Amino acid sequence: MSGPREGREFSLLAPAGYYIALRVGFAFPVAEHNALPDAWVELYTQRGYMLYDPVVRWSYENSGAIRWSEIPLPDPRNVLAMAAQYGLGYGVAIACAPSGREGQRSFGSFARSDREYEDEEIEILQSKLLRLHEATAPPTNLTRAELEALSMVRDGLLLKEIANRLGVSEGAIKQRLKSAKLKLDAKTSSQAVSVAVAYGLI
DSSP states (O other): OOOHHHHHHHHHHOTTEEEEEEEEOSSSEEEEEEOSOHHHHHHHHHTTGGGTOHHHHHHHHOOEEEEGGGOOSOOTTOHHHHHHTTTOOEEEEEEEOOOGGGOOEEEEEEEESSSOOOHHHHHHHHHHHHHHHHHTOOOSOOOHHHHHHHHHHHTTOOHHHHHHHHTSOHHHHHHHHHHHHHHHTOSSHHHHHHHHHHTTOO
């Protein structure tokens, strides 16, 4: 998700813990980092709090930043009150709205136990999250032919089958996949497919 320095900076501003999801696609983010207390994560997962969490709901429906205490949404399962019992008494939600054709959003939830976040702290967190959101933008330089080849690899076709379907040589397909791997920073074709799927490119 981020380097050690970035992680330390988030930890300083969110001493009780934080969660960041970058480029959320259909279901999963391209990258995420969960630095929330283990006991809270376990309870949150067991009780299916994500479906009722006003912070998550706000993050999917809005962009910008808001203190947890100011979120104008119902909390039927008292998720925020439970979070406070695990040291997550005060927090801020930050969401970066989808931009461009990829249509993916990033969001973060940051917490402390002692006091509300100050405006300046929220601005710093928002700036850092936006920088990560932009740094993980999907590449826009893949050609239609490269994406087509990746789609066929995803569908389980062999190089020979892809070449036959497209009426080109196996060497041409290998070159397209090699170029796609380079652009997606992937070591293998299957990794390139996974990255392309995560970005919503195929």
